[in-house]
Amino acid sequence: MRIIQAEMHHAEEAAKLFNDYRQFYNQDNNLEGCIQFLIERIEKKESVIFLAYPSAHEQASGFIQLYPSYTSVGLGRIWIINDLYVAENARRKGLGESLMMQARKFAEENGAKRLVLETQIRNKGAQQLYESLFYKKGIENYHYELELGKETSA
Numbered sequence: 001m002r003i004i005q006a007e008m009h010h011a012e013e014a015a016k017l018f019n020d021y022r023q024f025y026n027q028d029n030n031l032e033g034c035i036q037f038l039i040e041r042i043e044k045k046e047s048v049i050f051l052a053y054p055s056a057h058e059q060a061s062g063f064i065q066l067y068p069s070y071t072s073v074g075l076g077r078i079w080i081i082n083d084l085y086v087a088e089n090a091r092r093k094g095l096g097e098s099l100m101m102q103a104r105k106f107a108e109e110n111g112a113k114r115l116v117l118e119t120q121i122r123n124k125g126a127q128q129l130y131e132s133l134f135y136k137k138g139i140e141n142y143h144y145e146l147e148l149g150k151e152t153s154a
Contacts, residue, residue, distance in 0.1 A: 001095065002056065003102045006049035006063070011038045014049055017063045021085035041065075048079075050102050052086070052095040061090035064099040066106070066115075074113045079103070081117035084126070096129050104133075118143065 006014050015034040023029060041047040052062035065083040070076065081103055086095045107115050117135070119126045131137070 001098060002053045003050050003098055004053070005106075006038075006042065006051050008039065008042050010049075010051060010060075011035055011042060013060050014038050014051055014063055017051075017060060017085055017087065018065075018083070020087065021063075021083060024085070047082075048106065050099055050106075052099050054090055054093065054095065062086035062095040062099055064103050066103055069116075071113050076113040077111060078114050078116055079107045079110075079112050081115055084117075091125075096126075097133065100129065100133055 004010070012035055015031060015038050018038060019029060019031045019034040022034065038049065042049070046067070048066045048068075050064050051060040052064075053059070054061050063083070063085055064081060066079040067082050069078050069080050071078050081100075084096060084099060086099075103115060115135075117130065119130070127137075
């Protein structure tokens with residue numbers, strides 16, 4: 001297995017996985033939109049993407065995407081693991097764990113204070129992976145979100 005940091009010439013390959021990932025979360029198939037989205041993230045250095053290859057001769061079968069942020073209280077950088085996906089035919093082979101370990105190594109090498117992530121309550125497989133890597137489930141904070149661009153009533 002090998003893991004690389006995606007560069008511009010990897011955008012289309014990464015986008016195929018990203019499109020599958022989005023469909024896993026009930027989004028429409030939109031490969032062109034995914035390609036454009038990832039090109040912009042890479043070009044503007046707004047995210048870091050790692051691709052996992054099961055062997056030297058195979059296509060990428062998994063990816064992880066991190067976004068930079070900061071902790072005001074901790075006075076430092078944090079990285080948000082926003083996306084982690086392994087193709088269905090490559091699951092249970094260590095790719096997800098390897099991608100998570102690469103994200104940790106990257107964050108440590110870049111002086112980050114911590115990595116943060118969230119997952120759906122129904123995603124038990126991901127929860128098992130995160131907990132096996134010593135991620136702690138939050139119990140002291142609530143997660144809120146405001147969907148913009150939709151009707152809201154006060």
